[in-house]
Amino acid sequence: MTSKQRICLVLLSVFITPGCTVLGPNFTGVAPVTLPTAWSERDQQQSRNQTARWWQQFNDPTLDALVSLANQQNLDLEAAGLRILQARAATGVAESFQYPQRQNVSGNLAKIYQNGNTFDNAAVNFDAAWELDVWGRYARGVESAEASLYASIASYHDILITITAEVARNYINYRTFQERVLLSERNIDIQQRVVRITQVQFESGDVTELDVQQAKTQLYNTQSALPSLKIGMLQARNALAVLLGTLPEEAQHMLSEPWVDAKVKAFDNKYQQSRNRQLSASYDKFSLIPATPPIHTRVDAGLVLRRPDLQLAELQAHAQSSRIGIAEADMYPQFTLLGAIGINSSVMAGNDFSFSDSLNISLGPAFSWNIFQYGRVKNNIRIEDARFQESLTNYNKQVLLAVQEVSSALESYQLNQQQKQLAFYSVDASVRAYNISLTQYENGQISFQRLLSSVEKMTRSEDAYAAVKGNVANQVVALYKSLGGGWEAETGRSFVDDDTRQEMQTRTDWGDQLDELTLPQLVPEAVNPAVSPFGEPMDPASHNYPGRQ
DSSP states (O other): OOHHHHHHHHHHHHHHGGGTOOOSOOOOOOOOOOOOTTOBOOOHHHHHHHHHTGGGGGOOHHHHHHHHHHHHHOHHHHHHHHHHHHHHHHHHHHHHTTSOSEEEEEEEEEEEEETTEEEEEEEEEEEEEEEOOTTSHHHHHHHHHHHHHHHHHHHHHHHHHHHHHHHHHHHHHHHHHHHHHHHHHHHHHHHHHHHHHHHHHHHTTSSOHHHHHHHHHHHHHHHHHHHHHHHHHHHHHHHHHHHHTSOHHHHHHHHOOHHHHHHHHHHHHHHHHOSOOOOOGGGGGGOSSOOOOOOOSSOBHHHHHTOHHHHHHHHHHHHHHHHHHHHHGGGSOEEEEEEEEEEEEEEETTSOOOOTTOEEEEEEEEEEOOOOOTTHHHHHHHHHHHHHHHHHHHHHHHHHHHHHHHHHHHHHHHHHHHHHHHHHHHHHHHHHHHHHHHHHHHTTOSOHHHHHHHHHHHHHHHHHHHHHHHHHHHHHHHHHHHTTTTSGGGTTSBSSOHHHHHHHHHHSOOTTTTSOOBOOOOOOSSOOTTBOTTSSBOOTTTTOOTTOO
């Protein structure tokens, strides 16, 4: 066998080998998890439709507008979108390592002084080096980068869910405090009236000064509680402003809708029509707190497993699994194909360069093997493996947290519904008791202390009922958040807004990576080791991932 034939054989074996060996474990998905037996297996498509735009079930146009604006302007969401761009660029970096890693052009022009003679030297060289992916190091790198890219999208969806829920929660809190302020102001009016009545009776000698001071004490206590309620309103408004990426005064403008004033006026008119306020089921018709929509008390298990935070944990485990193969590749030799072409000419000073016989070409394989590692490589593999196991443990923890959140929200909703009904009965009874006691006190049938007690109980029960209504509405928000609802409604829109995209394109050459910034569906509901995040067959050893541009 000639030397040329031996060289060809070596090169052929080097090229064939990469398609045969990809080190490290193939990610087969996380182990099936055990969910509460009471959870049902409903039609997932129906469940998704119910949770996609869950906030619209409150039938509150202001809430709808706030959620829409937050999804466009929230700064945390914008930062998450920019992290997706970073992950996409990192994937491009990982892909580039599948091609020649070094391609350098160099040249020099120099004068050489030697033994009294002067020479001119000129050289131009092109060097290339390609480390062949014999052990799948770079294939695993691309696999890890792609999993990280989709993990960043899952993180974006998770942040979107949180922002939507926080907007709804703070809006409900604002309306709850607003209603409690209105109820407090109405009860202050009632207590001022009681003070005036008591003052008149004291001046006529029918009661002692003790009754007057007791009436004033109750009035001042109610008035002193009013600022804390207004502080709650301001805090909820300011939190909304941050979520909307705007200033508090602009958020206040959105919250001061004409329909709110109309509803307050209608309630006041009804309140002033008669002194006898016997409540009915229509009492909540004039409430400022969003009406609670009916919700299913059975949980769709499949919907819970589609939560973006669970998808994020699984994709992070996938990315970490690939890093084990990257670390294992350091155990074996690295094969590189080297090539160089260049010209190098030296002539006596003052003469023209001649490149006719100055062409140099070299081509051949090379390898390197770090054979004395003293346990460094093996321990690095162990570190990556332990991190992978940690990521699987983290996934299991996230599942338990999801079960905790769903169970707590559902059970709290059911108990708060019972509390709301009982609180309504309390308000109805306390209002009737106040009206009866006021009439009897004016007719001298009962003592002042009983009137004062009925006023205090009515004030407390009305405030408590408003707070319970807010709690029920917030439990609905918590339930839909725990089910991972809301992110599907925003699929298909850009990760970053047009102005930011234009600014970035003007500052840096992004190529076409800013042209297709739409939200794809994330990943199959169960990771299939033979299926890529793009939903197509995947072979990490092939260096050709489907879905790649």
